[in-house]
Every structure is written in C-alpha cells, then in structure tokens.
Amino acid sequence: MATISDVARAAGVSPATVSRVLNGGRVSPERAERVRRVASELGFSPNRVARSLRTQQASVIGLLIPDIENPFFTALARGVEDASRRTHLSVVLCNTDEDVEKEARYLDVALAEQMAGVIVAAASPRRSDFSALDARGTPVVAVDRRPGAATVDAVMVDDQRGGDEATAHLLDRGYRRVACVTGPADTAASEERLAGHRAAMRAAGIPDAWIRAHTRHADLRVEGGRTAMAELLTLPEPPDAVLVTHDLLTVGALEALRTAGVEPPAFGVLSFGDVPWASLVRPPLTTVRLPSYDLGVAAATLLQERIAGSTGPRRTVTLRPDLHPRASTSGPTPG
C-alpha cells in the first residue's frame, strides 16, 4: 500500500501538500493536479486508521441492533444507511442479540475504534450503559427503545397510540369483545401497545375487569401466541376479536384460531408489524405498520447533527405507526 509519503516523493512535493490536496487545503492548481494524478497512478487510498489516530475521530458510525433476523430492525438499518449515504459516513452494523454483555462489547469496540457516533436499540432499558461513550463525547442516539437512565437523543415509535388506534378500529368495525395478546410485561413496546388498547376499551365503556381478564402476556414466540389465543377462546365470555402486538405471536394466534374453527373476519384479527407474508394469509391481515425505515432515517439525521457539533438539548422524535385496514377486520357480520 502506498502511503502519503510515497505520493509526496513521486510528485516532488511534501507530505503536507498531499494531505492538503486530499482535505481541501490551499494548494496551487497545477501541483494539486499533479498530486492527484500521481495518487491515482499509485492506487493510493488514505489510511483511515492513521487519520483517525491523528484527528481523534473516525468516519464510521456504529448501529447496534438486538436482532438482525428481525425484519423490523433490518428495515431500520436500511433507513440509517440511506440517510448516511450522502454524508461521508459509513455504517457498520453490530448484532447484540438482546444480550447486554455483547452490547457492552460492541460499545467498547465503538469507543476503541473511535467511531464518530452510535445508534443503538438498547438490549436492556436498565442495564445498557452508554456512560463511557458519553464521557468521551461520542454522540449516541437511542432508537426504538429508550434506555432508562441515559440522557441521549432518541427516536421512538408511539406504541401506545398504535394500540389505541388499532383497538378503536376494531370497535369501530363492530367488534365488541376485543381481547389482547401482548408480549412479556417487561418489554416496553408490549406494555405501551397494551396501554393503548386499554385506553380505547375504556373509552368504549368496557369495564377494567373485563379488559384484564381478556389480556394475555405471552413469550415472543409462535408457541406463546398459540397458547395465549387458545386460552382466550375457552373463556366463559370469549372475545370476538383480538389485537396481537407482535407478528410472531400472530402466527401462533392464527394457528390457534384455525384449530378452533374460528375464521376472520367473523372473528377480528389485527396485528402489529407489517409482515411480508400478509398477502398469503386469507383473509389478508389488517396491520399496524411500524415506521421502521423512517425510524432509521430520523436516528441517522439526529446523529449527523450531533457529529457536526450541535449542542442543543436532548431531543426525542416520536413517529406514529399507521393502520392498514384489510379484510381480517371487515366486521363480525357477513357483508
């Protein structure tokens, strides 16, 4: 690999001049031209490691996501990438696997590699720790999941509103006994979506006791959704519709419904997450689409501003999910 000194020697100038040509300093046009020619002849590409060491900052940002196999996060990653494209920033992705240890390791890498900034969907609301980055002045933007203590910029989904709108939609279509299958009580998104569901139910005059009795917390796996749905169907006063707050749970819930011989839209089914196989399910599923891509774009934009030196107060951007009505919630009565 050619270095800046090789180029300088070959072009008959000093290394400083080559550096200036590269970074836009004042150099006479003809020398600049000569340097550029020689550089390309030599296949020179500046060593970013050396540059980082000298300038104390890299042109790479880290994106830490908890599950690379989850389409929600991959779409988010695309958003981050697309928004970073125009700048000189490259995005590197790190899969934390919902594991605070792995996350800490990657945060350490980000620090040690002097990354320009980090966007992170925290593995744990309490135990994720960004203080080291903060101490060094590396900007951090939280996305999708707000870490409890840390005061960082954040981009969030308005999950509560999504849950509220979803259940309101079901009630509006004529369903009366709307159950809810949600994730574990310790995941924020699950709880907020449930809270929205509750709010809509209360607004419709349904007693708290009924709502509670027709709510199930399930493990975020297909099996969890199946079990929860099956339970709900055996209740003394079974539901006539269900809001499922995670698409994985929806797969299980649909299986349980099929097993019980219950069919949408007579039984209303509404799912969070716009699943790629939505078109394969009959009837097509009404969904609350999460703005995953836009979440990424917003986070990258916020981060770029901080990297550029913005020092304003911490900001939280909230994005609204949107409802996509389809046939699975067309109403309890035929026609």
Add this chain to the structure above:
Amino acid sequence: MATISDVARAAGVSPATVSRVLNGGRVSPERAERVRRVASELGFSPNRVARSLRTQQASVIGLLIPDIENPFFTALARGVEDASRRTHLSVVLCNTDEDVEKEARYLDVALAEQMAGVIVAAASPRRSDFSALDARGTPVVAVDRRPGAATVDAVMVDDQRGGDEATAHLLDRGYRRVACVTGPADTAASEERLAGHRAAMRAAGIPDAWIRAHTRHADLRVEGGRTAMAELLTLPEPPDAVLVTHDLLTVGALEALRTAGVEPPAFGVLSFGDVPWASLVRPPLTTVRLPSYDLGVAAATLLQERIAGSTGPRRTVTLRPDLHPRASTSGPTPG
C-alpha cells in the same frame, strides 16, 4: 480517555510494561496486578486505532452482504458472528444492496480501516473486485457467490445438487410433469438449481424439449413468480408439480395456483429456502433448506485460519442443502 501512558505513570511503571500486561508479555505478578488495578480505576480501555496503526492489523472483520433484509443472509451473519465470538474478532456488517459501487465503497473502508479480513457475498460475479485487498494481503473469503476471476477461499451451497434432489423427490412421489420456476438467467444460484432440475428430469427420461418448454425465468419478486406460474398453467400440456427456486417466487406461484383453483398436494409444490411462514401455508410446504447459518460458520472459520497466517492453497468448501419433505408434495393422488 486515559491512555497507556496515564496508566503507566499512575502505576509507576513504563508504558511498555502496561502494554505487556495487556498483551500477555512477561511481567512480574505484583506489578501486573498493580497495573491492572490502576487501569480499571482509570477506566482505561486501549485505543484500538493506535494499536491498529502500529500492528498494521485490526481486530475487526467485515461481512459484506447484498441484502440485509433477506433472512438467508441474516442467518448467515449469525453464523459468522457465533463463530467469531470465541476469537477476539468483532464482526461488522455492511449492506451492499446488490450494488457494485456500494460494495466497492465498503471494500475501501475495509482496506482503509485495516480490517483483519473480509467475508463477502459478491454483488456481481464479474465486477466485484478484491484485488486491492489481495494486494495488501487482507484475507478474503467468498460466501454463497463465487466471484468469477478472483482466486479466494470460498464457501458455497451445492445448488445443483439441491435442485436435483428436489426434482427427484417430486418424481419419486409420483408427479410426472414437473415444471420449474427459477430466477433470472444471470444469477448463478438460479441457473445451478435449474441445472439440477434438468439433470433429474433427464434421468427420468423426459425429453429436453419438454423440460425447456416448462421452465420459466422470473424476476426475483412476488409478481415474477405469479406471472411465471400462471403461464405454466395455460400450457397445452400443463405441469402437475413445480419446483420454485426462490421463496419470494414461491409466494407469487402459490397465489397463481390459488387463483387457478389448483391445490397442493394434488399439484406438487416444492420451494427452495425454508421460509418462516411455512407453517402458515396449507398444506405445509416441502422445502430445500439452505444451510445459511453453517455457511457463515464455515466462512468465518476459513477466514480465521487465514488471519492466523495459514498460507495453503485456496480452498472451496461446499455445503449441501437438505430436503424437508412436507405435505405439499405428498403425491398427486389422494391418500
């Protein structure tokens, strides 16, 4: 951020000693202990950028994949990560988006960041260019897609065999007129799977003209699969089964079949790729499962060996996909 000199001063030793403590050189136990204590008190974490500059190699490997939203590649990424866990290597993911330009940019980043090695599913068999990495001695392992010219280690799927086994399975189950919907003619995987299909058909004594007439190349989108399948159904001698070589095409093909009132398993359907929604399709789909995770593990292992200094001849590891028979190919006649 504390530096190695800060630690050295606070511990009353030389920077070299601190470095030796960190990297396992000979240091007396009590001094080593003192250094470690001081380091953790100061919250010291070594600056990898400086280390990279000095040692001329980083502890990061790059993984370049063409589509982060494709479950095949995300599973592969998990394999790479898991295999890299035990070593000191961190994996950073780069999404090339099937774009040779973006890929080149990331290869440049890998080079400029002095990455220890790169695993890449090439965006283009012809135009992907690893010569710069090669020139610098950075190991490269190709995965899933073999770049035409470059002589690099590679980990591949035996697509031809997969196609062969799939069609053989259909014939074995009693289907006679097996069609094939495959991807564009310029994608290697599509062609190899098709070649396997052809081989199995020929072995069963079916004339080339028939095979050719019942083969469709489709754009890798749902719509492409639908159109191709619809065409096949209108042929004078329509097929009684189909091998679809990409899961996205399968979604479309299933829609076309449903529209035409044709149902598996009377009509046999076999798909490449073990789709997550397989359980939702009735009847469950027989699939050729691609060893995506293992592909990642194998690639990471190969790369680690090269990073460790192995200089043997280029190797190509080939992994076999496996057939998962399910109800969609249980046979053309009831029972």
Add this chain to the structure above:
DNA sequence: GTGAAAGCGCTAACAT
C-alpha cells in the same frame, strides 16, 4: 502556498 517537524496512542526491537 509550501515544507519541516511534532505527535496522536500504541507496540516491538533493543538495551539493560
């Protein structure tokens, strides 16, 4: 406008 020189934080000879 240009070059000489210093130094970012670390490691690896080379001394001792």
Add this chain to the structure above:
DNA sequence: ATGTTAGCGCTTTCAC
C-alpha cells in the same frame, strides 16, 4: 523482567 526508543501514516501548527 523492565525501560528506552523509534515509528506506524497521517494532520496540523509553525515558520518561511
């Protein structure tokens, strides 16, 4: 076993 020294490739004063 430990310290001293030099230098990885780059940028950035500081002179001129």
